[in-house]
Amino acid sequence: MKRLISLSLAGLMLIGFAGVGAKANESQKVNFEQTIGAKDKSATFKVNGVCGMCKKKIESTAKGIAGVKTAVWDKETKDLKVTFDSKKTSEKKIQEAIAKIGYNAGNVKADKDAMAKLPACCKEGGKHSDHKACD
Numbered sequence: 001m002k003r004l005i006s007l008s009l010a011g012l013m014l015i016g017f018a019g020v021g022a023k024a025n026e027s028q029k030v031n032f033e034q035t036i037g038a039k040d041k042s043a044t045f046k047v048n049g050v051c052g053m054c055k056k057k058i059e060s061t062a063k064g065i066a067g068v069k070t071a072v073w074d075k076e077t078k079d080l081k082v083t084f085d086s087k088k089t090s091e092k093k094i095q096e097a098i099a100k101i102g103y104n105a106g107n108v109k110a111d112k113d114a115m116a117k118l119p120a121c122c123k124e125g126g127k128h129s130d131h132k133a134c135d
Contacts, residue, residue, distance in 0.1 A: 040069070042083045043091040045106035047073055047098055054103070054122050061101050065089050080105070 047058050055073050058080060062071035067088025073080045082094055091106070098105035102114035102122070115123060 039085050039087045040083060041086045041091075042081065043094075044079050044081045045091065045095065046078045046104070047080045047106075048078060048104040048110070049073065049075070049122065051075070051121050053119065057101060057122075058098055058103060061098055062094055065094055065097055068094065 049055060049058050052075070055075055058073045059071045062068050062080065062082055065084075067085035068082060069085065070083040071080060071094075080098075082091070084091075084094065092108070095105040095108040099108040099110050100114060102110050102116075102118045104110045
């Protein structure tokens with residue numbers, strides 16, 4: 001009889017621990033998905049560059065921000081597509097960094113002093129022929 005009670009108790013304990021372990025694993029999985037998947041964001045916004053030299057500056061500035069994973073600027077559409085860790089940076093911070101180097105970015109206007117220092121081709125309305133090292 002003692003043996004039967006002991007085995008029954010042991011069985012109940014195993015079932016209880018298995019249930020707790022399953023719940024812990026399920027909660028860890030949800031936590032992992034929330035932490036990893038939910039923090040990566042992507043955004044697309046206009047940046048007013050005009051040439052290949054602008055492309056290099058815009059992309060390298062964006063990629064230089066902690067948390068930015070990818071940055072690709074399209075010279076034809078003027079769209080900058082970025083992927084970033086939303087726990088480390090934001091679309092607004094990326095736009096502000098690009099504005100500091102002289103380009104309008106999304107809703108953030110370019111720093112006037114920085115824009116004045118850009119080569120003629122890189123200024124808003126500039127043409128590729130304004131600078132020989134453009135592309």
